[in-house]
Structure formats: structure tokens, C-alpha cells
Amino acid sequence: MLDSLLQWLGIVKKQRTPDMKKFLIAGLGNIGAKYENTRHNIGFKMLDALAEEEGVSFETRKLGDMASFRYKGRTFVLLKPGTYMNLSGKAIQYWMKMEKIEPDNLLVITDDINLPFGTIRLKAKGSDGGHNGLKDIQEKLGTTKYNRFRFGVGDDFAKGRQVDYVLGEWSPEETEKLKERLKRGAALVRSFGTAGLANTMNTFNNT
Template identity: 60%
Template sequence: MKYLIVGLGNPGLEYTGTRHNIGFEILDALAGASNISFKTERYGDVAELKHKGRTLILLKPNTYMNLSGKAVRYWMDKEKVPAERMLVVTDDLALPFGTIRIRKKGSDGGHNGLKNIQALINTTKYPRFRFGISAEFSKGHQVNYVLGKWNDDESSRLGERLERSCEAILSFASIGLDRTMNFFNNT
């Protein structure tokens, strides 16, 4: 059984280590822990992970965040993965730093990457994994904050949060969405 795990972010060195690229960072951590590497393919960097009889296709779109739907739709079709076996990993300003929130479906919550995915796959009914980046910015500085690097406190806690995020993704593929939400939401 195949699963598509999509980490949202922006390609390019200037975006590496920024809050908005947490989707890429989580997939990099998962690939690193699994001793697999990404290859540049059509519309993104892709790696294949085998876990408990499942195949996880890890995708980091290179279409930039706001056009992520093009890569998602292409890889869903190519790998024949239905929306319910796709998990989109993204940042969320509304959650405290490091908080995990997994949902079966939902709105884009103002996130342009999710908005584009929903427009191109024509549904809001797909699992999403939101990683809290908090909202510690003053009025008018949201873009600088989201595209900014982790502060010292966040950096010191990030390793453990990445590990927990990787566990949640593997859980999604092995024991299913409902049980994974019970074990990992708000942890």
C-alpha cells in the first residue's frame, strides 16, 4: 500500500532553516533517520521509504509553497495514491511552537500552499499535519517571521519535535489516521 507524504516549503538556500520550511525539515529528518536520500524528479525532490509493509513516497515540491498543488496532483496521479492516503505537512501560525495537529480534512486556514493544493485536487478531504510555529511577531511583520530562522529557544527544542513528527508520520502509515490523531495531537 502506498502513501504520499508531502512536506511543504520553498526550494533554495535562502529558505533553509526557516519556519515556513518545516515541512521540508520534517521530511529531511525522516529520510535521514531511515538512511534514504532524496532525488530530484518532476516537480520536486522525492524519496521512497519502506515501513511495515507500506511504501511512503516522500515529496518536497520544488514549485514553491504557493503552487504546491501542481506537484501534489502530479505525484498523486503518478503513484495512484488517493487523497485519504496523502498527508500534507505544513507550518501553522495559530499553534504554539512544536505543537502537532493532525486532521482528516479542513479548510486551508489562510495557508496559500494548502489553498493551492485544494484547488488543484478539488477537495478539502485529505489528511493534513500542522506543525505549530506560533505567532510571535508584531503587526505587519508576519512575512518576515514566517520566512525567518528559528530563534535560539526554538532551535534547542527542534530536534525532539522533529523526532516526534517523524513518529507521527510513520504511525499514520502503519496504524491509521484516527489512532495517530489520538496519540499525537497536541503533543
């Protein structure tokens, strides 16, 4: 009763109700042409492939480039943070709030050197694994319980050369194989929003 009166008087803002049919799909990467075709930018590349399949284009918004599409009654909001990899959490936190998206409806796409090239794995939670982008998201959201889609980039690098490897470009052989892997990843994203986390994990993990 009191809350309703205060809202009527404009003293208390009405809470924004989360839209459970809306999903934020955040692909991690670094902005700029020199990073475009690097392994670390698989998140951007995955969203570009998905946007192309859906016939939508990205536009520059606050803290990143964004696009959206509808599929089977769900809204998918695609975000490529413009804050560089190590500050990815800032953009994700902002757009979760603006779009009224709950953590359960967030999916973060990132590279993973601990998985063989092309392996895709969906997880509901986990550590940052030394990944600076995930580390920042964890700090900004205050939890490790957010969904992540990890794309294997392999670990074919000498000791101490990890940074050079992930910031290096795909080999010609990897580039060719990426075509099918990107299609598979796009299908995973749609399934995440329509079939749910558990079903999608069962269907796509390690395929």
C-alpha cells in the same frame, strides 16, 4: 465485455488500481538555501529528518525532490515540491497520479501560526486558513478533504509582520527544541501509514 474488447484492441486504457499500502507524504516549503532554515519550511525539514532516520536520500524528479522507504509493509513516498510554496498543489496532484495514491493516503505537512511552537496536530480536513500552499492544494485537488499535519510555529510577531515571521529563521532556542519535535513528527508520519488516521490523532495530537 465491451470494455475488455476495447482494452484488448488498445482503444481503452486499463485503469490504474490505487495502491492502498502506499502513502504520499508531502512536506511544504520553498526551494533555495535562503529558505532552508525558515519556519515556513518545516515541511521540508520534517521530511529531511524522516529520510535521515530511514537512511534514504532525496533525488530531484519532476516538480520536486523525492525519496521513499518501506516500513511495516507500507511504502512511504516523500515529496518536497519544487514549485515553491504557493504552487504546491501542482506537484502533489502530479505525483498522486503517477504513484496511484488516493487522497486518503495523502499527508501534507505544513507550518501553522495558530498553534504554539512545537505543537503537532493531525487533521483529516479543514480550510486553508489563509495558507497559500494549502489553498493551492485545495484548488488543484478540488477538495478540502485531505490529511494535513500542522506544525505550530507560534505567532510571536507584530501586526502586519506575519510574512517576515514565517520567512524568518528559527531562534537558537527553537532550533534546540526542534530536535525532539522532529523525532516526534517522524513517528507521527509512520503511525499515519500503519496505525491509521484516527489512532494516530489520538496518540499524537497536541503532544
